[in-house]
Amino acid sequence: MDIMQIYLYFIASVVCQWICVQAAANYYPATPPSVVVHDDTFRPDIILRLSGVVLAVADCTSRYSSVVNGTAPGPTLRFKEGDRAWIRVYNDHDNENTTIHWHGLTMRTSPFSDGTPMASQWPIPPHHYFDYEFQLQPGDAGTYFYHSHVGFQAITASGVLIVDEADGKKPPYDYDDDLIILFSDVYFQNDSSMLNDLTSRPFTWSGDPDNVAVNGKSRALNATQEQQGSGCEMAVLDVEPNKAYRVRFIGGTAFSQVYVAFEEHASLVLIEIDGKYVMPHVVDHLEVVPGQRYSAILFTKTLQELTGADGKIRDRFWVQLETRSPDNDTTAYAILHYKVNSNPVDTFTLPATKPLTLASETFTGGWLEDKIQMYYPDPGNPFPRLEEVTRRIIVNVQEIVTNGSMGIGAFFEQSGSPWFETITNTMEPYLVSLYRNNTANFPNYERALANGGFDPVTKTFPAKMGEVLEIVWYLIGNNFTGTVESHPWHMHGDHFYDCGTGNGTYDPVANEALLVARHGRITRRDTSNLYRPAPSDQQTLGPGAVYSWRAMRIRVQNPGVWMIHCHALQHMIMGMQTVWVFGDVNDVTPLPKDLVDGYFTFGGAAYGNASRAARVLHYWHD
Template sequence: MRSILRIGYLVLGLATAIQGSLVLHDDSFQPDHILRVTARDYTQACMERYSVLVNGSSPGPELRFQEGKVSWIRVYNDMEDSNVTMHWHGLTAFTAPFSDGTPLASQWPIPPGHFFDYEVRPEVGYAGTYFYHSHVSFHAVTAWGALIVDSIEPAPYEYDEERIIALSDFFTKTDEEIVDGLTSTNFTWSGETSAVLVNGQGRLATNATGSCKLAAISVEPGKTYRLRFIGATALSFVSLSIESHDVLEIIEADGHYTKPVKTSYLQIASGQRYSVLLRAKSESELRNEKSRQFYFQLTTMGRPTVLTTFAVLEYPSSTTTDLITVPATPPLPVANITYGWLDYTVEPYYPDYDFPTVEEVTRRIIINVHQNVSERTVWLQNGYDWVQTFPKSPYLVDIYEGTLDLNASYKRAIDSGYGFDNQTRLFPAKMGEVLEIVWQNRGTVDNGGVENHPFHAHGRHFYDIGGGDGLYNLTENEERLKGTHPIPRDTSMLYAYRKETTALAPSGWRAWRIRVTDAGVWMMHCHVLQHMVMGMQTVFTFGDQTDIKAQARTPGRGYLTYGGSVYGNATYSPSVRHFF
């Protein structure tokens, strides 16, 4: 039934897109949600920091969409000296291609003093947990918020209530200081995160003094809760567990229901989301425990220093919950990385007949990633970095303007042997191809250092076919895949497996399969913000100029110019194409 509904919505969406026209968004137009982006001094973890905020806070307001239904989100850029975009992390933007929120890839950013109306319609079958964030500079460390897509059908799991538990990092340096240090010839690291916050609250470190409160997640005895975990961190790869609650049941990963997987802990990287079922303790169990509050313990992994922070799971009573005291000794063992966590294990809840077999793969693209130090310290993919200042205008705009020849780019990419065109820094693909994309970790040129990278794909979700140490071996991985049912994901972890090795030595891989079915310009990148700023981003084009233009027809000139007529301001209302 779900597959029939999904096909029906896709056909309806295509028909509507073809018929769409420019619509004046004047005072008679009422968006479903309004987000206003500002920058000012803001206090978190008892420290004041100049931060980019959404509706005056971090995190911004929770948004709820519904499968198959169009939502309009008006994003105001109220900052005076910075562009902004908004990306709907994990959601697709196939027939509203200018709504993906990727500056210099799929749209011009929103200039100061302007606003842009984003059109988003989640596909049927994508009910789940997401988040939104700015895709400019280092904004996403604070400019983000939870986004939930509700199903048009009853959920396959029963629970009484749900709670959002979103993780983010706190840095004492400002966005501008961090970006300047990372991109300078006199490279300066951002510093490690000072705190992992839960829903924007927390303390700087274990045993910190002061009045900062820990986040509290309230539950009632005997009820079953869906805990929606969101990895909105900038840098931190977090292991999370709950004191005296060691039976969690994973039911969703990156917006897709899974068959239940029991676990006592989660590993959550930047960009990843999971839902778990938590069965709250009964009153008799609480009496035996002699406590009504328990710690969430969060430990950062794979970094030079280990940071352990906390939140509180509370069963409210007449006694006030203590949100000030931090345990002198962590109540749970401090976690190490479990390499390959959930690989070859998690399976889709609904039957999925679209997984591409190895026989269907038409092309394999190996993307070697490593850090290099020359004039600047950069992260490279197949020898090149990608930053927002490289293209002079967005690729999607150039495609509509006729100044980007994707057929020539594709030929250069094939001739390179890597599937990469170094002139445009694109990975072009033809419609109908079935790609196997292998992210290959390699040691840093100067010292052999290796790091973990959560890779995120825009556009169509990929099938994660696992990972491992060393070099990717197709034959060995096919043996591991036997009897498994890979699930679509949008963010998965390329592990380092060691802190250092020799220069350019292979040290871990992650492999995906994806059908090229939806034309457009789609970024695929490490979701660690520092690595993105330092060049660890790739851009894929699916289809040629004809395919991409046919996907959504003519958008209107206002989309093709920075600050064009589709970007409204205080003096005029924008003329917007309704793609759905």
């Protein structure tokens, strides 16, 4: 597609955006909640089974892995706005707990369905099941994924989730079909040994991934011809000439920041970020950190453009992936294949040299930070200007290295405190604790105000309904060497307005001028990167120094217990998670105890098994 065609495509979208206004969402059920026993007469809409198997995974090897319905990735789930569904998740592991988190979807008032162990629910015990309730809202159309939220299971226990527009409603961009690119990291080491290395003393870093897979497929650089076809091949993306494809890029990696581009298809039109449409912007590559999702329109070549002077038709091009940050420099490939003949596709032979030169790592300048604008206005949640901010909360993010009698240890803390998702005899999920003990364990708002927004007793960040928070994340040099890494921060419970990033400390007045220049069309997203500075900049600072910042704004309107955490799995396990309590006691725990007491204990009545049907809260269903 040439520049003039892209320009016309842009103009058409601009015209459309003035007449397309996003409908306000209805977050509350029409009928009172009730409890229903899900016995043999109940039929869930979708069944997912998580199990541990020795999987012939990507990269020409096998490992013990958690999988969904026997495959990695698991099945693609597809819904429409307004759909109401039950998804039953069986834990078929013998010795491991699990949950499923519906990444990017706001579970709003389905209080126990967010899938965050030790925050919104107890994990699902081995050989039990849990029924998750969905009510998709207007404005949810977009690209998501689901994954386990326990340990390292998400490396392989994940799958794509797509929400299409409601019946009778069209997306703002025209395209012929979808292509899905789900990135995932390949580790030869088992999940359990990686977890043990990170949590033991002495501490052992799990290392960078061995490779990156596309849709569960990758090919090791040192593979032999005999391994071809045994989980040792590149992914193939089939296309037809002269078509427009919506390519959905999903950052399902555990740790890798992935840069990706298409050989001889340099003009991609970016249209979606994290489940929200954006104004069209032409890019030649994408930068996808763990947890992020993007959609871009790929325009395929015509048959004439594919035909060479010798009359031969070229039917394949390289999709090149490269990892970034901090020292991870893996290169991997997939194949863009034109279905123009019956020739077999060689999925094993790698290119002799790199066909593309991709950009260097993006540091605190960010990628497209000031170039992307929101497509649909949100009449119920317009961008809050600086003067509307009621409270600014600065969260210091720092790695703490210890050296004791058992050797070196390491963990991350936010505002002086880590958060771990480990079951102990003295811990229970925070939402459960609030229901069971009511005000006894509720965060103290005044105590939090006196401590920069963080309540050190409950280790949570409370906020009142209607507040406009500006959350500023500071990247602090670790206490040992002063070094830092980038961190993709993911918010549960809502999308935030992404207000930028930069070096040093945050200047709200200077940053507001940059935001105003974007005419208030600031993007809302659920995952954004707290970038590290360039290594040369790090040499001038040291332990405890403020290296960089990332700012978010949010109108507090979805009550609940919500996580905001780094989506690098290693960092999550090492404590880089925060818990936010939006609303007062009546907002957060609106249901009578007798409706939700089945959720109060590990393996309680809301968790079914072979001998007992689950006693389940119906929030949206009759």
